[in-house]
Amino acid sequence: MSFGEIEAKPSNVTVQGTGLTSLNMSGFKEIYDSGLPEAELEEKHRFKFCTLPGIVLLKLLAFQERPEIRRDDVKDISKILKHFFDMYANEIYEKHNDLFGDKYINLNWIAARVLGRDMGKIAQLSEDLFIRIKKILTKNTIDIHSSNIAKIMTEFFQNTIEENVKLLEQVKIGYLENR
Template sequence: MNTSNQTYKELAIPYFKEVFDIIDEVMRLQKMPYYLIGANAMALELLKKGIPPCRGTKDIDFAIMLSSLSDYDDLINLLEERGFNRVKAPWTVYSEKFNVAIDILPFGEIEEHDTQDFIDRKSDLHLVGFKEVLAASTQVFIEDKIAQIPPLPGMVILKLVAWSDRPEERDSDLYDILTIIEHYFDFNYDEIVEFHNDTFPEGDNEFDQLKISARILGRKTKQFLQKSDPLKVKIIQLMDGNLISPESSVIARHWTYDREWDIEYAYQILQELKRGISE
């Protein structure tokens, strides 16, 4: 258990406390395991080392472990009683009072049962990797509440999956992956120095923290990929498709635009991420 304690003020997200309190209440009433995912989870994890949130978002994303679609509908009914409204998107509710959209994504036994109703409704739901990544979740305290969040390497996996499913809508996922790479060396410094110093260059070669971090993150994603062949295939195909050439790499082009880098450098960072996965 991680005892690092954050405050809602540090997250700099309007009405996060009010929304999180409601979600926590209804999840406890229904006895449903739930996880905070997305940009807010990344912000909480980085705040452990005093790294402030890198981008603001009013949307809050949760994943919940369920056995049936009826359990999901019961949960949404409770949220409606507390002022949330269903919207067109099948897994989203909206609070007019707090002006916030909440994605509540179901996974677990509900996937295995594969009822026709669930199949029809999950058309835009990217579930691959949830079970594997969230099994390694950690606890972080937010004042008097406890949030379960995925580890940073797991966030990289979930964001790659989410982006690959809807690349035209999910540019922010690539931005978040790059943010994790940029901060990972300082975030995990002690472990890197003790267990991954073989990634450090020898001789007069340049010491590049971003390349080292990308490679180590790749190594640490393997614990999830080894547990699921569909997940492994999806990630490897995605990486290979973006490592044909710098010019054809959509991921490298996005990173180049975000940071005003030379595309060759962005491509090299992506190569190091794949290198770590392959080791």
């Protein structure tokens, strides 16, 4: 899919009219190009939908753009991380069995790593997008005192910043495995 003539520069879409006229669309094209699953309703309506790894990519970008008003994006990412293993268990067992067997890694970390792998597959379609997400993950895993994402995650998980940094580290490890 091309966003056609409304696509102003690689990640902005501009529309004519009053009010909001420019949107930052980073990641949308890459998510679409990575192959969206399709659903069919009543055998006559077909539509494509975004995968959870694609949603997490978009939410990370949105949070980075406006962290002061996008805290709920981090809470949504936390919900996805909490339920990802249960939702993708069959795929994880079939395609990511290399992650099992390490007694120091738990199922939540395995899920985070697989989420990172899937995010990396999407982001590698654009060098700029890949680097941008890598920077976000690095900034939020390098030090517990500077991880704004891990701090917000504590509100959802009711745990420690350190635990969330470790979970984000697994996302980052999986993300970088595609390179």
